[in-house]
Amino acid sequence: MSTAYKKVTSHGSISIPVAMRRELGIEPKDPMVVEERQGEIRIRPYTLRCNFCGAVDGVQEFCGKGICRSCAQKVFQKLGGE
């Protein structure tokens, strides 16, 4: 978890730091979910994207990041799995 301090623009927008976008695989124009709960605003990707190849189909969350089946298999093979 990381924290950034941002100012709200006159249009009500804030920018998401590039490091956080890269970390979560967020691309320009990706739909996001904005939730308010008990005085906090939470923003998360509406569609989970693979952090490795950018795919959106069949992506699952693993350790807080998106990974598709194809990339998961490549990682598994690279690490000596079968």
Ligand SMILES: [Zn+2]
């Ligand atoms: Zn992938």
